[in-house]
Every structure is written in structure tokens, then in C-alpha cells.
Amino acid sequence: MTRGARAAVGIVLVSATLGCGQQPGIGEAVDSQREAQQKATWHVSATAELPAPVVAAALGTNARAAASQSQVLVASYEFGINTDRVLAFARAGDHILVVDTCYRPTRQFCDEVLMGMGIEVGYYDPNIGAGIQALLRAHTRLIYTESPGSQTFEVQDIPAIAMVARARDIWLLMDNTWATPCFFKPFQHGVDVSIHAGTKYIVGHADAMLGVMTANERAAGLLQKGHWALGSSAGSEEVFLGLRGLRTLEVRLLRHQASAIEMAIWLKARPEVEDVLHPALPTFPGHDLWRRDFTGSSGLFSIVLKQTRRERLAAMLDGLRLFGMGYSWGGFESLAVPFDPAHYRTATRPRHEGRWCIRLHIGLEAVADLKADLEAGFQRLTGGS
Numbered sequence: 109m110t111r112g113a114r115a116a117v118g119i120v121l122v123s124a125t126l127g128c129g130q131q132p133g134i135g136e137a138v139d140s141q142r143e144a145q146q147k148a149t150w151h152v153s154a155t156a157e158l159p160a161p162v163v164a165a166a167l168g169t170n171a172r173a174a175a176s177q178s179q180v181l182v183a184s185y186e187f188g189i190n191t192d193r194v195l196a197f198a199r200a201g202d203h204i205l206v207v208d209t210c211y212r213p214t215r216q217f218c219d220e221v222l223m224g225m226g227i228e229v230g231y232y233d234p235n236i237g238a239g240i241q242a243l244l245r246a247h248t249r250l251i252y253t254e255s256p257g258s259q260t261f262e263v264q265d266i267p268a269i270a271m272v273a274r275a276r277d278i279w280l281l282m283d284n285t286w287a288t289p290c291f292f293k294p295f296q297h298g299v300d301v302s303i304h305a306g307t308k309y310i311v312g313h314a315d316a317m318l319g320v321m322t323a324n325e326r327a328a329g330l331l332q333k334g335h336w337a338l339g340s341s342a343g344s345e346e347v348f349l350g351l352r353g354l355r356t357l358e359v360r361l362l363r364h365q366a367s368a369i370e371m372a373i374w375l376k377a378r379p380e381v382e383d384v385l386h387p388a389l390p391t392f393p394g395h396d397l398w399r400r401d402f403t404g405s406s407g408l409f410s411i412v413l414k415q416t417r418r419e420r421l422a423a424m425l426d427g428l429r430l431f432g433m434g435y436s437w438g439g440f441e442s443l444a445v446p447f448d449p450a451h452y453r454t455a456t457r458p459r460h461e462g463r464w465c466i467r468l469h470i471g472l473e474a475v476a477d478l479k480a481d482l483e484a485g486f487q488r489l490t491g492g493s
């Protein structure tokens with residue numbers, strides 16, 4: 109890795125072992141901007157000196173901005189992040205808008221926790237763009253996005269949504285786990301708080317659970333207050349693994365991207381496959397928006413199968429050798445999970461309702477081996493016919 113200029117790191121790593129910020133820090137950031145940095149950061153229980161390009165990648169911004177503008181919180185895992193991210197920005201009596209295609213546990217958190225606390229939640233169509241204006245109410249306080257959408261990969265017009273949000277002083281939060289800051293720069297597109305399941309590509313080896321939140325200057329103060337009040341924190345081992353993962357994030361992603369696109373094109377031509385849901389395919393409905401706003405694609409996409417018999421699908425998946433059956437993508441291994449989003453979407457109907465879909469994560473294995481594994485799986489799916 110090139111050793112670039114050192115940047116002051118707007119990273120707050122909250123360590124469970126040290127508690128919430130009682131300690132001034134283990135291994136504080138050691139560069140010329142440390143003093144300025146400490147003014148801008150808080151709850152420092154572990155900091156690190158990282159090369160500017162790595163920091164820039166982590167923050168989704170350029171290295172200069174990384175030094176002056178943004179901050180990152182690391183909570184223990186998605187639930188901590190869920191809590192911090194929304195509770196810092198909304199309270200009882202507020203209305204929030206959440207994309208219909210969000211990660212399912214985000215929806216569960218909204219329905220089961222936020223609604224119980226008196227926060228009104230509305231779900232919106234990921235293709236809504238500037239039309240989100242019509243859903244705003246006098247007490248709308250926050251819009252929560254995830255692009256591309258979980259499992260079905262709808263690409264949102266984030267700049268259009270950001271313009272509407274900014275005009276009304278509404279917070280815009282975005283789950284950017286799929287693209288990572290390498291392939292989508294949330295702050296350049298008007299997002300106030302960028303959220304990552306660091307568990308996925310940042311850690312990169314499926315061996316730690318970590319969440320990362322980055323805020324622009326406008327939102328940093330509120331995020332800080334909410335985070336202090338809630339006190340979720342990450343363990344030092346997870347923080348270490350996250351920092352280590354950041355150093356190879358870009359090279360891993362380039363490989364995930366290339367392999368996934370090759371697999372997607374191959375799958376699109378398979379007779380067993382009705383459709384491939386991958387934003388980088390020109391035939392995908394959100395492709396133009398993806399090309400406009402993203403600079404790459406990662407290893408996660410879905411296929412829609414023609415075969416509808418459950419036992420055939422089970423035979424296909426149970427016999428896979430390289431693709432594990434697992435949810436937590438972003439590591440070096442390939443994964444497959446079947447899904448049917450019709451069960452839990454409320455504002456939209458999935459385009460391929462009634463069909464079995466499989467979400468694939470393309471890991472770092474040889475593409476030829478992955479094709480052979482799926483090819484054998486397709487034979488089990490069709491009964492060898």
C-alpha cells in the first residue's frame with residue numbers, strides 16, 4: 109500500500125473495554141493536526157494513525173475533508189447503529205420516512221421499537237426520487253435511505269431526495285454498506301449521515317461485527333449527543349479488525365466487483381434464470397442512476413429463478429460446495445440465500461412476485477469454480493432436465 113500523507117483521523121473508535129470516553133485515548137492520532145482534531149472529536153477511546161487515502165476511503169470523502177469535517181463512530185454492531193442513528197435524530201411525535209427496500213432488521217427496528225416509542229414511520233418507494241416531497245408532513249424529521257435496496261437492488265436518486273430534504277431541513281441518513289465509500293460518496297450527494305455495517309466489506313473476513321457512522325459537520329453534533337446518551341460501543345478486537353480491513357478494502361472490492369460482474373453476465377444467459385438484479389447490468393432498471401452516481405459495484409446481487417418448486421430449490425442450495433448458506437456477506441467467501449421480499453414490503457410490490465430469488469455474494473474464489481458450483485446446482489434445480 110502506498111504510504112500517503114498522514115491525515116488527522118476523524119474517527120472515534122469507542123471501545124467497550126474502556127467505556128465511554130473516560131480515557132483520553134490509547135495511541136492517539138499523531139500528526140500535526142492532532143490538537144485541532146481533538147477539538148473536533150470526542151469519546152476517543154482508541155484512535156489510529158492511518159494513511160490519508162485509507163481515511164478518505166473510510167469517510168467517503170477526500171483526505172483534506174477527512175481531516176476537518178467528518179467523524180466516525182463505531183458501535184458494536186447493527187443494532188447499536190440502528191439505535192444511535194435514529195434516536196439521535198428523531199423523538200416521540202416525529203415522523204420519519206424509510207425506504208421500503210431497507211435491510212429487513214432496519215424495518216423491524218422501525219416497526220417494533222420506534223413505533224412503540226411514538227415515532228411515526230412511513231415507507232416509501234425506492235424509485236420515488238423528488239416525488240418524496242409529497243410524502244413529507246409538517247413533523248417529518250428524517251429520511252432513511254439504503255441504495256441499492258436490500259435484496260432487490262433498486263437504485264435511488266439520492267441527490268434528488270437530498271435536495272428535497274435540505275430544503276425542509278430534514279436529516280438524510282443512508283446505509284451505504286453495499287457500495288462502501290470506495291464506490292459511492294454519500295456526502296458529495298447530499299447525505300448527512302452515512303452508515304456502514306463494517307461487519308461486511310470493511311472487516312472483510314466475516315469474523316467481527318462492527319458498525320460505522322460518519323456525519324457531516326451539520327449532523328455531527330446531534331450524532332455525538334445521541335451516541336453519548338445511548339452509550340453503545342465496540343470492542344477493541346473488532347475495532348482492530350475493522351482498521352486492518354480498511355487497508356485492503358479497495359483491492360478486495362475491485363476483485364469482488366470484477367468477479368460479480370462476470371458471474372452476473374454468465375447467469376443472465378442461463379436458461380434457469382429469469383432475471384439478474386445487478387445495478388451494473390445495462391438491462392437493470394436502475395442502471396442509469398447507478399452509472400451517474402456510483403463509481404463501481406460490489407459483490408452482492410440477486411437472481412430470479414424460473415423454477416418455483418421449493419424442494420428443487422432446496423436441492424440446489426443444499427448441494428452447493430463453495431457457496432455457503434449465510435446472511436452476513438462482504439467477506440472472502442461466496443454466499444447464497446433464498447428470499448421472497450413480498451412478505452415484508454408494504455409500499456411497493458416486488459417486480460418478480462411469486463418467483464424464488466437467490467441473493468448471491470461473490471467472494472474472492474476463482475470465478476470458474478463458482479460457475480461450476482452453480483452449474484451443478486442448476487442441474488439439481490431442474491432435476492437434470
Ligand SMILES: Cc1ncc(COP(=O)(O)O)c(C=O)c1O
Nearest residue numbers: 185186211283285305307318436
Ligand atoms: C445493507 C445492510 N445493512 C446493515 C446490515 C447489518 O449488518 P450487521 O451484520 O453488522 O448487523 C446488513 C446485514 O446483512 C446489511 O445487508
